[in-house]
Amino acid sequence: MVGGFGRFLARRSANMLIVLFATLVLTIALLGPTMDRILSDAARFAVVDEVNHAKLKFQSAQERQQYIDDRVQLQIRTLGLDEPWYSPKRFTNTVLKVMTLDLGRSNFFTSDSGSSSVRDIILERMPKTVLLFTTSTLVITVIGLYLGAYVANKSGSVLDRLNSAFAVFSGSFPTWWVGILMIFAFAFTYHIFPARATPLTAPSDPAYVPDLLYHMVLPLITIVAVGFGSWAYIVRYFVVGILGEDYIAAKRAAGVPEKRIVYSHALKNAAPPIVTVIALSLAGSFGGAITVEAVFDWPGMGRLYYDAIGFLDIPVIIGLTYVATVIFVVTVFVTDIVYAYFDPRVKVG
Secondary structure, three states: OHHHHHHHHHHHHHHHHHHHHHHHHHHHHHHHHHHHHHHHHHHHHHHHHHHHHHOOOOOOHHHHHHHHHHHHHHHHHHHOOOOOOOOHHHHHHHHHHHHOOOOOEOOOOOOOOOOOEHHHHHHHHHHHHHHHHHHHHHHHHHHHHHHHHHHHOOOOOHHHHHHHHHHHHHHOOOHHHHHHHHHHHHHHHOOOOOOOOOOOOOOOOOOHHHHHHHHHHHHHHHHHHHHHHHHHHHHHHHHHHHHOOHHHHHHHHOOOOHHHHHHHHHHHHOHHHHHHHHHHHHHHHHHOHHHHHHHHOOOOHHHHHHHHHHHOOHHHHHHHHHHHHHHHHHHHHHHHHHHHHHOHHHHHO
16 A cells, blocks of 8 residues: 555656656747847847946947957856757756756846845745635635535526526636726726725835735635636536435435535535645636736736736746746645545556
8 A cells, every 4th residue: 555655656746847847848948049139138238338337438439349249248158148048058057947946037027125036036926826816716615615515406496507607607708807897897987996906005014914905805806706606516516416326315314404415425525526626726826817917916926927928037937937837736746645645546547
C-alpha cells in the first residue's frame, strides 16, 4: 500500500515538473525574440539618456554616435544579450532562474515599496487576487451546495427547471460583460459602489483594509451572480445520481428525515467529485482573473497581467504565467493526492 502510494506520488510529482517546464519553455520561446528587442532598445535609450544628462563634449556627431554604440554594446554584453535567446547557455539560465523564482526586474512597474523586482511585485498583488477569488469561490460553493442539493431532491419540478434555465442563462454571458453592466448600474446610475475597485487610500493607512473590502463588493457580487447558477446545476447533477442509490431508498424506508438524507448522506457521498470541481475552479479562476480585474480595476495579478501585456513587460508576463501555472498544477497535484489517499482505485489506475 505504502509502496504503491509512493510510486503514485512520484509519478504525479514528475508530471507536475514536466508541465511546469514545458509551459515555461513554450512561454520563453514565444516571447524570446520580443524580449531581446525590448531589452536592446531599453539599453540604447538608457545610454542616450545618460549621455544627455552627463552633457559630455564630443568633437563631432560621429564621435558621439560611436561612444553611444560602444556603451550600448557594453550594456548588451552585461545583460547577456550578445548571445541569442535560444542559445543553450542563455536559455538554460533563463529557465533555471524562473523555476527558482528568480524572475528578474520589471521594465515599467514597481511595488508600493519601490522595488522593481518582479517577484516582489507579484507577491504584493497576489493576496488581493487570492482574497477576491477565494471569497467568491467560497460564496458560490455555499450557495451552490444548498441550492443544488435542494433542487436535486425536487428533480423535474418547476424550481429544478428554473435552476437549470438560470444556469444556462448566467453561463452564457462572460463575467467581464456582466461586470460592465454592474458598473453602469451600481456605480454610475445609483452611485452605490465606486466604479474603480482600486482604493484611493494608501496601503500604509489603517483604513486601507476596510476600504479595500468595500471596493471588492461589486466585483464579488458580479462573480457570484454569474457563477452560482452553474455551480448549483453541477451539484444537482451529482446529488441526483446519489439519491437514486439503493441505500438512500433504504434510509427513506427507515423513516430518516428527507432533509437529513439530502444534506447529510447524499451530499456527503457526492463530496469527492464536488471537492475536485471546487479545487479546479479556484485554481482556474486565477488564470481568468485578467478580464475581471481589468474591468473593475482590481489591483491584483490579473490587472498586472493586463497592464504588462499592454506595456510588453516581458519579465512580468513570464513571471505571472509561471506563477499561475504553479498554482494550477499544485492544486491538481494536491487533489490527486487526496483522491489517492481515500480511494485505492486511483492508485491502481
